[in-house]
Amino acid sequence: MAKNRRKLGEILYKSQLIGKEALIEAIKASQQKNKRLGETLIELGLVSEDNICKAIAHQFGLPYVDLDKHSIPQETMKLVPEEIVQKYNVLPLGKENGRLKLIISDPLDLDMLDTLRFRLSSELDCSIASPTKIRAFINRSLDNVRTSIDATAAELAEEGHTLEEEIRKAEEAEEDDEGPVIRLVNMIIDEAVHLKASDIHIEPMTDRVRVRYRIDGVCSQRDNIPKHMQASVLTRLKILAGMDISERRLPQDGRIQREIDNRKIDFRVSALPGYHGESTVLRILEPESINIGIQALGLGDEDNEKFLKIIKRPNGIFLVTGPTGSGKSTTLYSALKELNKPDKKIITAEDPVEYNVAGINQCQVKEEIQLTFAKILRSMLRQAPNVILVGEIRDGEVADIAIQAALTGHLVFSTLHTNDASSAITRLIDMGVKPFLVASSIQAIMAQRLVRKICPACKIVDEHPDPHYLRLLNISPEDVKNHPIYKGAGCNKCHNIGYKGRQGIFEILEMNTEMRELAFARAPATELRKAAKAGGMRTLLEDGKEKVFKGITTPEEVSKHSQAEGLLLD
Numbered sequence: 319m320a321k322n323r324r325k326l327g328e329i330l331y332k333s334q335l336i337g338k339e340a341l342i343e344a345i346k347a348s349q350q351k352n353k354r355l356g357e358t359l360i361e362l363g364l365v366s367e368d369n370i371c372k373a374i375a376h377q378f379g380l381p382y383v384d385l386d387k388h389s390i391p392q393e394t395m396k397l398v399p400e401e402i403v404q405k406y407n408v409l410p411l412g413k414e415n416g417r418l419k420l421i422i423s424d425p426l427d428l429d430m431l432d433t434l435r436f437r438l439s440s441e442l443d444c445s446i447a448s449p450t451k452i453r454a455f456i457n458r459s460l461d462n463v464r465t466s467i468d469a470t471a472a473e474l475a476e477e478g479h480t481l482e483e484e485i486r487k488a489e490e491a492e493e494d495d496e497g498p499v500i501r502l503v504n505m506i507i508d509e510a511v512h513l514k515a516s517d518i519h520i521e522p523m524t525d526r527v528r529v530r531y532r533i534d535g536v537c538s539q540r541d542n543i544p545k546h547m548q549a550s551v552l553t554r555l556k557i558l559a560g561m562d563i564s565e566r567r568l569p570q571d572g573r574i575q576r577e578i579d580n581r582k583i584d585f586r587v588s589a590l591p592g593y594h595g596e597s598t599v600l601r602i603l604e605p606e607s608i609n610i611g612i613q614a615l616g617l618g619d620e621d622n623e624k625f626l627k628i629i630k631r632p633n634g635i636f637l638v639t640g641p642t643g644s645g646k647s648t649t650l651y652s653a654l655k656e657l658n659k660p661d662k663k664i665i666t667a668e669d670p671v672e673y674n675v676a677g678i679n680q681c682q683v684k685e686e687i688q689l690t691f692a693k694i695l696r697s698m699l700r701q702a703p704n705v706i707l708v709g710e711i712r713d714g715e716v717a718d719i720a721i722q723a724a725l726t727g728h729l730v731f732s733t734l735h736t737n738d739a740s741s742a743i744t745r746l747i748d749m750g751v752k753p754f755l756v757a758s759s760i761q762a763i764m765a766q767r768l769v770r771k772i773c774p775a776c777k778i779v780d781e782h783p784d785p786h787y788l789r790l791l792n793i794s795p796e797d798v799k800n801h802p803i804y805k806g807a808g809c810n811k812c813h814n815i816g817y818k819g820r821q822g823i824f825e826i827l828e829m830n831t832e833m834r835e836l837a838f839a840r841a842p843a844t845e846l847r848k849a850a851k852a853g854g855m856r857t858l859l860e861d862g863k864e865k866v867f868k869g870i871t872t873p874e875e876v877s878k879h880s881q882a883e884g885l886l887l888d
Contacts, residue, residue, distance in 0.1 A: 326355050329373045330365060367448045371423065375446035378425045383411070385421075385451040395459055399878070402437060404431055404537070407452050414866070417441045423449035443623040445881055450524075457528070457539075499550045502543075503558070507585070509540075511578050514819075516602055516643075518585075520555070522548050522595030534770045534820050535643060548595055555598055559587035567591055569669075574600070586670065603672050615649060616821035618864065621856070624826050625764070629653045629731075634761035635724045637711075639736045645768045645822055646733045647672060650707060653731060654678060657705055666707035667694040683709070695719040699728075714750035721751060724759040738858065739763040739827035740846035743837050757837040763827045765858060767879035768820040769871045770803055771811035777869065780805040787873035791863050801867040821870060823862040823880060827855050 327345060329335045336344075336359070337770060348358035359365040365373075368384075375382035397410040397418065411419035424430070425444060435442060438569065455523040485848040506529060510518045515531035520543075522528075543551055556563045559572025586601040617625055628636055636653075637645045651673060654664055658677050658731040669683035669691070679701070681694050684688065691708060692715045698706055699719075711717045711732050724730045736742045742763045746756050783803040788794075793803075806816025827833070827850045836846050862876030 323377055326370075326377055329376055330359075330681055333369075333373065335365055335369050335373070336546075342794070367450055371446050371448045374425065378446070380425060381445040383421050383445045383447045385409075385455045390455070392459075393527050396407050398438065401878070403436070403456055403537075406434060407449055407456070408434065409447070409452055409455060411445060413440075414443070418445045419445065421445050421447045421452060423447060423452055442687055453523075457523070496559050499547065499554055503551060503554045506540075507574075507576060508578055510600075511583060511604075511613070518600040518602070520551065520598045520600075522552075522592065524594055527551065527595075535768060536770075540696075552589070552596055552598060555587065555600075556589065559585075559589075561587070561589060566596060575712045584672075586672065608794070615652060615824075616865070616870075617824060618856075618861065621824055621826055621861075624762075625653075626826065628762045628826075628828070629657060629729075631729060631761055633722060633724055633727045633729055634759055634760050635730045635732065637732055637742050637763045638676065639734045639739060639742050639763060639765045640767060641735065643768070644766055645820075646766065649764070649766060649822070650731050650733065651675065654705070654707060655712075662704045663702065663704040664705040664707070665698045665701055666709070667691050667698065668707070668709040679703075691716045692719055695723065699723055699726075703728060705729045705731070710734070711746070711749075717746055717749050717751045718755075721755045721759040725755070736765070738843075738847065739765040739776060739825050739855070740850055741843045743846055744843045747840060753838050753840050757829075757834040758835075760829050762829060764824055765827075767826045767858060767862075769823055769862065769865070769875045769879055770817035771819045771821050771870055772872060773806040773809065773816055773818040775811040775818075776807040776809035776816065777804050778807050779803070780872070783873060787877045790877040791859065791866065793863065793866070793871050793873060797867075802869075803866065803873065804869040805872055817875070821865070822867060823858050823876065824857055825858045825861060828853070 319420060327341050329334075331338065331341055338737065344358050344362060344364055345355060347362065348355045348450060351358065353361075356365075356370045358377060360367050371376070372382050390411065394410055394412055397413060398408065398420075407423060409421040411421055413419065420430075420434070420442050422444050423446065425446065431442065431444075435864045498787075506518060506520075508533050513533055515533045517532040519530040519532070519537065520527060521530070522545075526545055528536045529540045529542055529543060532538075532639065536875055552720075553563050555572070556572070557575075558574045561570045561572045569591065570589045572587045576583055576585070581604070584603040587602060589596045589598045638649050640646055654666075654675065658664060658675065660677075662677070664677070665679045665681065667681050667683060671682045671730075672681045674680065681698075683689060683691055683694065691710075691712065695706070695708060695716065696719060706720075706723055706728050708716065708720050708730065709732070711734050713718060720730050720732060734742050734745060736745050740763075742765075743756055743760070746760075747753055780803045783798065783805075788798070788803075806812060806818075808814035808816045813820040829837075830853055832849055832853065833846065836849055841849075858880040859876070862871070862880050865871050866873050866876055
């Protein structure tokens with residue numbers, strides 16, 4: 319991009335979209351608020367979002383796309399995975415000469431562009447469009463996802479009522495009649511539990527309230543609630559969760575407990591103020607999910623043996639790493655349940671406590687009264703525990719106390735947000751923990767992801783597996799001859815998706831003399847990873863590949879979760 323680009327304010331002024339005095343005031347306001355000029359102009363109502371985007375396109379010499387007058391074929395939409403489209407708010411326009419044409423809204427977000435080049439394995443030719451119009455276009459194009467859930471809704475509906483009918487009844491009800499809204503909210507919650515969703519997302523939009531369920535890690539749109547019912551639905555959820563219904567400016571958290579099919583199920587509720595209203599998410603916490611047993615996590619025989627040996631050591635730190643929603647809590651609770659015997663004292667520090675486990679002392683972090691991880695950890699050590707669980711190592715202070723606990727004879731479990739096992743060592747050192755402490759205290763690190771399992775009811779041999787995904791997993795044509803690749807054809811039991819349930823893929827890094835020496839010498843993550851692989855560590859990619867050969871999952875599903883790390887680090 320040109321170094322002597324014209325400034326946004328100059329372009330808008332010369333295009334007669336804003337007067338000089340108004341522009342000067344907006345520049346001052348943007349500097350005071352530490353915001354971009356474009357954002358400030360939109361907030362103040364001085365220039366429309368469309369005109370800002372046109373000016374940015376002119377500033378960077380990029381084409382502008384008006385999505386109100388532009389359509390994108392479904393085949394073109396498939397050029398970019400749905401999760402990337404939704405996460406980064408981008409749209410594919412086509413492919414030409416090996417370069418992907420992409421609609422974005424912010425050409426200055428260089429980190430995002432680098433990530434997209436890497437994730438999509440392609441150079442990009444960018445166009446500009448309004449972020450609001452991109453999001454609206456994505457929502458419209460993904461509306462067909464809900465059809466797979468609609469069939470199930472009819473089966474689940476009690477007394478012949480569907481969610482659509484409950485929405486209609488609530489819409490037609492008298493203003494002071496709360497009954498239909500109560501029934502609607504109850505039905506949304508019950509239906510999500512029956513569909514084995516992990517989250518319910520209720521998201522206010524410009525002209526509607528969108529309801530989505532996350533099933534097996536993928537968000538599926540369920541329905542739209544009319545905009546005028548937004549306040550009553552959100553108020554009902556706040557009442558159930560014990561939140562302050564008058565507070566709409568600050569984030570709030572709460573809990574709901576309901577009995578569904580004779581099971582007590584907890585819901586962790588989060589309300590976040592947004593531009594069109596409070597976005598509310600209900601995290602469904604089923605007690606059965608932590609009773610699945612260690613073997614059911616998806617560990618192979620060799621890794622399962624390693625895992626059991628590690629968690630039965632008398633001291634040291636065992637870290638589980640991975641992104642949010644990768645099953646870290648389930649893994650750690652499974653380990654605690656294995657160790658939960660009368661001769662062991664187990665204490666946990668969590669934020670928040672998601673599952674109550676009999677026989678374990680659980681303590682919840684409360685930042686508002688300065689009850690932090692560090693404070694709980696210090697007090698824990700005076701309680702003479704055998705096993706300590708720290709929900710997450712977030713900073714150097716917590717890391718230091720956890721390591722001191724491990725070095726003084728305690729077994730410490732915790733989680734860390736890193737892409738792979740070896741990166742956890744460098745992350746702790748970056749937090750300020752001394753390398754010799756990291757080297758001496760860590761026993762093992764396990765990285766994990768959750769991949770969707772092929773539906774057993776409609777599982778068939780994939781006669782023509784996608785060569786792109788086979789290449790990403792290093793699966794050769796010879797491998798395919800020896801190990802058939804399977805897929806789900808789609809049936810009523812999996813709502814025509816082809817997947818049902820999830821299982822973990824893992825890599826377990828056990829510390830040995832060589833790894834400790836490398837950690838002590840502050841070796842980079844790539845060098846640590848090479849040494850771990852040389853010492854027998856099976857990577858996420860390799861574990862996923864084995865599960866593909868066993869017919870548990872598909873190459874596409876494994877490549878989504880391990881391909882990026884595999885290409886980068888293997």
